[in-house]
Amino acid sequence: MSVVPTDFSVLSEDFAAAPYRYFAQLREQAPVHYEPAIDSYFVSRHEDVKRVLTDHELFTTETLQVRAEPVMRGPVLAQMTGAEHTAKRRIVVRAFTGSALQDQIRVIHANAAELMAPFLPLGRVDLVNDFGKPFGMHVTLDVLGLDRKDWQQLAAWHNGVVEFVTGLNLTPERRRHCIDRAERLEAYLLPVIEQRRRNPGDDLISQLCTAEFDGVAMSDREVTALIINVLVASTEPADKTLALLFKHLIDHPEQMAQVRRDPDLLGAAIAETLRYTPPVQLIPRQAEKDAVFAGTTVPAGATVFCMIGAANRDPDAFTAPDTFDIHRPDLGSARSFTAAAQHLAFGTGLHQCVGAAFARAELETAAEMLLPLLDQVRYSPGFRYQEAGLYTRGPVALSLDFTPVR
Numbered sequence: 001m002s003v004v005p006t007d008f009s010v011l012s013e014d015f016a017a018a019p020y021r022y023f024a025q026l027r028e029q030a031p032v033h034y035e036p037a038i039d040s041y042f043v044s045r046h047e048d049v050k051r052v053l054t055d056h057e058l059f060t061t062e063t064l065q066v067r068a069e070p071v072m073r074g075p076v077l078a079q080m081t082g083a084e085h086t087a088k089r090r091i092v093v094r095a096f097t098g099s100a101l102q103d104q105i106r107v108i109h110a111n112a113a114e115l116m117a118p119f120l121p122l123g124r125v126d127l128v129n130d131f132g133k134p135f136g137m138h139v140t141l142d143v144l145g146l147d148r149k150d151w152q153q154l155a156a157w158h159n160g161v162v163e164f165v166t167g168l169n170l171t172p173e174r175r176r177h178c179i180d181r182a183e184r185l186e187a188y189l190l191p192v193i194e195q196r197r198r199n200p201g202d203d204l205i206s207q208l209c210t211a212e213f214d215g216v217a218m219s220d221r222e223v224t225a226l227i228i229n230v231l232v233a234s235t236e237p238a239d240k241t242l243a244l245l246f247k248h249l250i251d252h253p254e255q256m257a258q259v260r261r262d263p264d265l266l267g268a269a270i271a272e273t274l275r276y277t278p279p280v281q282l283i284p285r286q287a288e289k290d291a292v293f294a295g296t297t298v299p300a301g302a303t304v305f306c307m308i309g310a311a312n313r314d315p316d317a318f319t320a321p322d323t324f325d326i327h328r329p330d331l332g333s334a335r336s337f338t339a340a341a342q343h344l345a346f347g348t349g350l351h352q353c354v355g356a357a358f359a360r361a362e363l364e365t366a367a368e369m370l371l372p373l374l375d376q377v378r379y380s381p382g383f384r385y386q387e388a389g390l391y392t393r394g395p396v397a398l399s400l401d402f403t404p405v406r
């Protein structure tokens with residue numbers, strides 16, 4: 001194994017172009033990497049990431065006050081603790097599981113079919129930009145009870161919020177730009193909140209508006225923050241995971257054939273995609289006291305980034321971690337979308353993703369619909385695969401050819 005270069009930086013173009021090339025070296029030689037330009041520590045071993053995400057006394061989400069709150073326009077779920085966190089998390093969970101989820105699956109299917117229809121006679125689709133992005137947005141807007149016809153405008157504002165939360169070293173100009181986008185999104189949401197308070201429906205915004213916590217309803221600011229929280233958390237990983245699933249299956253034709261023959265394998269294929277190439281690559285925390293990892297001290301007050309992509313490829317957690325294998329016994333695909341998951345793509349501990357079951361249903365429904373339609377699916381001639389993103393990461397595009405459907 002080569003040595004981590006002395007001038008190694010997670011902020012370098014080299015790392016951004018192919019982070020997976022460095023993960024083994026980081027785990028072995030620099031399991032706690034310090035990045036002076038942003039005064040932050042990066043942990044890469046599965047065991048250490050799990051410790052950071054589950055030791056809630058030592059590692060808190062305090063850092064989100066500056067990393068997220070300015071664009072969420074209020075405190076997000078991941079910042080909360082104790083009874084407040086439990087109560088508000090329950091409201092969101094209820095909207096994305098059980099009988100609510102069953103109703104949503106029908107809508108998700110209709111959404112997917114409608115978005116794919118224009119591309120079927122062409123025999124070509126960019127699975128990220130033509131399908132995945134509008135699909136992820138439509139599905140989330142439906143659950144929230146926002147108007148799908150506004151999706152492009154909402155996506156533009158949402159991009160500003162995402163840039164702020166995921167940017168590691170933004171210039172003051174970019175920060176201002178992002179906050180401006182977030183303010184516009186807030187201005188769009190406030191009249192909707194007012195209307196749902198007067199006339200609630202059965203959407204998530206209505207539930208947030210009418211729910212009471214300790215006998216007190218949530219303020220407009222709290223509802224706004226939760227809406228933006230769900231909008232971003234649900235939309236950002238959706239197109240990335242779907243495109244990565246198709247890429248891995250195209251790159252492994254025998255596993256593609258197995259999934260086509262037995263769509264019940266899709267759950268395992270999605271879970272393995274999330275392990276192998278998690279769309280959320282970094283999760284930040286703040287060390288409340290000095291913390292020691294493998295002989296390195298992370299000082300109290302420091303920001304710690306958990307490197308999920310590196311942890312999910314740790315040979316101490318998974319056998320042959322760099323191999324994509326939907327049948328791997330150590331994945332435990334039945335528990336991959338639960339709190340007991342061995343992969344860390346949904347995080348773990350108190351703040352583990354509330355949307356895991358919904359994400360599975362959304363991706364399974366789309367893939368189950370797409371696979372039979374995309375006969376002979378392959379990369380379009382001349383297509384060059386490229387990924388982007390340090391915090392969230394996924395394909396920039398995925399141009400696919402298939403047998404046209406007349």
Ligand code: HEM
Binds near residue numbers: 234241
């Ligand atoms: C493949 C899809 C998804 C991935 C990979 C993913 C990933 C994650 C991760 C890594 C976290 C933990 C953040 C932390 O510990 O600070 C998280 C939290 C969260 N996710 Fe997801 N997510 C996905 C889909 C969704 C969906 C569909 C929703 C819609 C409700 C959602 C809503 C949330 C919320 C609200 C939180 C904060 C939970 C809390 O702090 O209690 N996510 N997600």
